[in-house]
Amino acid sequence: MDVLDRDSWRVTTPLRTLLDLASDSTTLLDSTRLRPHRPLLSGLYAVPRSPDSRDSPQVLSAPVSARHLSPNDPAFAGLPTADHEWTSDDWQQLLHWLIESGILTYKDVTALVLGHLNPPQVGTSIASKKTFQAHFPPRKTWQAVRGWFYQQRGMCEDCGARLELQADHVETRQDYGDQADRLDNMLLRCRRCNVVRRPSHTQGGLTFLTAEAALMWILLIKRPRTYQEFEGMCRDYGMTMANIRFQEAWAMAHWLEEDGSYTIDPSSSL
Numbered sequence: 001m002d003v004l005d006r007d008s009w010r011v012t013t014p015l016r017t018l019l020d021l022a023s024d025s026t027t028l029l030d031s032t033r034l035r036p037h038r039p040l041l042s043g044l045y046a047v048p049r050s051p052d053s054r055d056s057p058q059v060l061s062a063p064v065s066a067r068h069l070s071p072n073d074p075a076f077a078g079l080p081t082a083d084h085e086w087t088s089d090d091w092q093q094l095l096h097w098l099i100e101s102g103i104l105t106y107k108d109v110t111a112l113v114l115g116h117l118n119p120p121q122v123g124t125s126i127a128s129k130k131t132f133q134a135h136f137p138p139r140k141t142w143q144a145v146r147g148w149f150y151q152q153r154g155m156c157e158d159c160g161a162r163l164e165l166q167a168d169h170v171e172t173r174q175d176y177g178d179q180a181d182r183l184d185n186m187l188l189r190c191r192r193c194n195v196v197r198r199p200s201h202t203q204g205g206l207t208f209l210t211a212e213a214a215l216m217w218i219l220l221i222k223r224p225r226t227y228q229e230f231e232g233m234c235r236d237y238g239m240t241m242a243n244i245r246f247q248e249a250w251a252m253a254h255w256l257e258e259d260g261s262y263t264i265d266p267s268s269s270l
């Protein structure tokens with residue numbers, strides 16, 4: 001039997017199986033996007049994992065989809081409260097939840113990832129700079145940059161990620177000025193590691209995520225009930241951006257509330 005851990009709502013069933021089960025539902029099959037409110041996983045039930053029920057699982061009556069979308073969704077309550085402590089399984093669970101709840105499709109996620117896997121304008125932006133061009137004969141800069149680019153390992157020097165690669169200086173421009181703009185002084189880092197290294201980004205190490213991703217992570221995982229709470233959580237997480245960015249991100253709470261998958265307390269200022 002497919003089970004869910006009632007305490008953490010961890011999905012212990014492979015999503016493929018869930019979707020196979022869901023395909024039995026005549027109300028589901030919107031092939032482009034799984035919407036909330038539909039009995040997406042009806043027929044699949046949660047089983048509590050308390051000691052006295054472990055031997056004889058009690059089948060609950062509510063469909064999983066309704067539970068996933070409950071206003072006080074405790075789906076991630078049992079997980080570490082800092083994203084940098086999350087395991088691969090935790091991230092997988094979040095991804096599954098985003099898709100099961102109808103917020104995203106596999107196509108959305110995959111297309112986005114593919115776009116960020118492509119390293120556009122990493123080499124060409126170097127080749128377009130006069131400080132680099134000064135080292136090469138006219139119209140030979142791209143050829144040299146391309147050679148350097150192909151020789152790289154294609155992953156972040158610091159964390160090994162292949163996504164969102166950027167060219168970064170070993171000797172910084174801040175210290176060395178135009179002298180730093182040499183191919184033998186360049187390496188590839190992902191956008192996050194690049195940002196974290198900047199002196200202005202002293203809080204960058206607190207989260208694995210970029211700021212815009214951390215805003216959504218806090219909203220979906222910590223589930224603040226008011227805007228004030230959300231802003232406080234973001235500040236506690238070390239985010240130093242202007243409040244207007246938090247207010248913008250808070251739109252997601254309003255949009256999800258429309259879908260019945262988020263609850264904003266009436267005392268919220270926004």
Ligand SMILES: [Zn+2]
Binds near residue numbers: 156158159
């Ligand atoms: Zn990195």
